[in-house]
Amino acid sequence: MKHQSEVLRIWEHPRPEEVGDSVEEFLRLLGGPTWIEIPGKDQSRSRAIVTLLHGNEPSGVHAIHQWLRLGNQPQVNVACFLGAIDAALAPPGFALRTLPGHKDLNRCWKAPFDGTEGRMAQEVLDQLRLMKPEALIDLHNTSGRSPSYAITTQTGNKQKTLTSLFSDQLVITDLRLGALMEAIEFEIPTIAVECGEYHDPQSHQLAFDGINRFAQTDDLFSNEIENSNITVFEHPVRIELQKGRIVAYGTSPITTADLTLRADADKLNFDMLYFGEQIGWAGPDELNVLTAFDAKGNNRVKEIFSINKGQLHLAQAGRILMMTTDPIMASTDCLFYFLPATNR
Ligand SMILES: [Zn+2]
Incomplete structure (x- = not known):
């Protein structure tokens, strides 16, 4: 069942047979910015995944589509927000970062929350604050060749543990650009992940493996040993x-x-x-x-x-x-x- 506000659709518990056979069909079914909720085995806790803030960065949506098609029940409730659906669908597909004349969806998470993008950001932040997830992952791709790495605004063991799901490199940034994690950095442990180059199937696989572990692990933050393998870089x-x-x-x-x-x-x-x-x-x-x-x-x-x-x-x-x-x-x-x- 889909609920809809002017700028954000909500899709509760899509079944594997409802999400389309291909990622393109999935995007067409979503039709616009969508918040998806999947109930977990433990419904007292939740985690959130954000992706496709940039329409030309497909790894996260490939991974979410593949994961939804498996139909596995996650350990805890999982919410997925998919943003720039229109830009991703514009021919030839996954080619535009944003639609012409629209704001960058990774720069609109600060006041004033005006225009369509600002209102959408405000509604997603409201959903996140209502849900209070244990952690948030925001999946991106680089437009050039690159190894994978994570980015965060807060130095902490939780951010390092989240990084270990995807990479062994973490960049801590003090630049402020209006990105999602800046808006909730003191509320929810958050990392953005650069999964690698956008059209590289290995980047999609890395995103899938990471979100699968993120969704299916019972206690995300118990294995702090993995933190010692993370190399931290500061101040880009x-x-x-x-x-x-x-x-x-x-x-x-x-x-x-x-x-x-x-x-x-x-x-x-x-x-x-x-x-x-x-x-x-x-x-x-x-x-x-x-x-x-x-x-x-x-x-x-x-x-x-x-x-x-x-x-x-x-x-x-x-x-x-x-x-x-x-x-x-x-x-x-x-x-x-x-x-x-x-x-x-
Ligand atoms: Zn991006």
């Missing part, structure tokens, strides 16, 4: 292109762009990179086309990058995260994040 810096500037990706400088990054730059994701690593080529306005803000609001462009004979280098050791080689993604969201090896 967000590297953005200045408004109106153009980035290109190539094997040599592209003269029509303000900045050229290496065509294989996404191969660098999560590797330890050292002082002097060349990541691209500067244009005539050099570093003035970039910003590199940390959580304190400092622009650290000149500490992180240097230019030598037109080549763009790292001026300090660190790791690159979420590097894409899609110029549209890069200019609408950010180029990448940088995790300095030593933080101040």
Whole structure:
């Protein structure tokens, strides 16, 4: 049975035969942002999964669809929220992060909760506060090649244990962008998971294995031993292109762009990179086309990058995260994040 508000549908206990044979059919059945509830063996407790806040990141919805088709009763009540259904359905499918003219669903979880996206965020937060889940997992994909990792805003053993369901790497961020976990960080232990590149079947499998354990484990937080295997990284810096500037990706400088990054730059994701690593080529306005803000609001462009004979280098050791080689993604969201090896 489906209940419906203006911006959020609620589907209680869909049966395996009701969710469609393919993930595309499942999306068409949902028709818009939907909150799904599956009763557990222990109905006094619950857990929540959020995914598809970005329409081009399919691993979470693949995993939820596969898991619903199995029809296994979870240990505790499980709620799943699926967000950008319309963007995911837009041809050719799973190609658009958001529909043109709509807000990014991973940036609308803060006041004022206006517009369709803001009202939807407010209703999902109301559902979460009513349900009081033991934990919340928000599943994403990277648009470039990348190993899996989790992100959280709060350092804690629960966040590490949740990470161990999916990965052994956890990034703790102090950047505030209006993401879901920022809104409930003091109420519900939450991680976002980057399951790997969006069209890689291994990313879908990783999401499935993780949510299956999340749903079917009785005591999620009993096995703290797994926490010792988690490597924690802190304080990412967000590297953005200045408004109106153009980035290109190539094997040599592209003269029509303000900045050229290496065509294989996404191969660098999560590797330890050292002082002097060349990541691209500067244009005539050099570093003035970039910003590199940390959580304190400092622009650290000149500490992180240097230019030598037109080549763009790292001026300090660190790791690159979420590097894409899609110029549209890069200019609408950010180029990448940088995790300095030593933080101040
Ligand atoms: Zn995402």
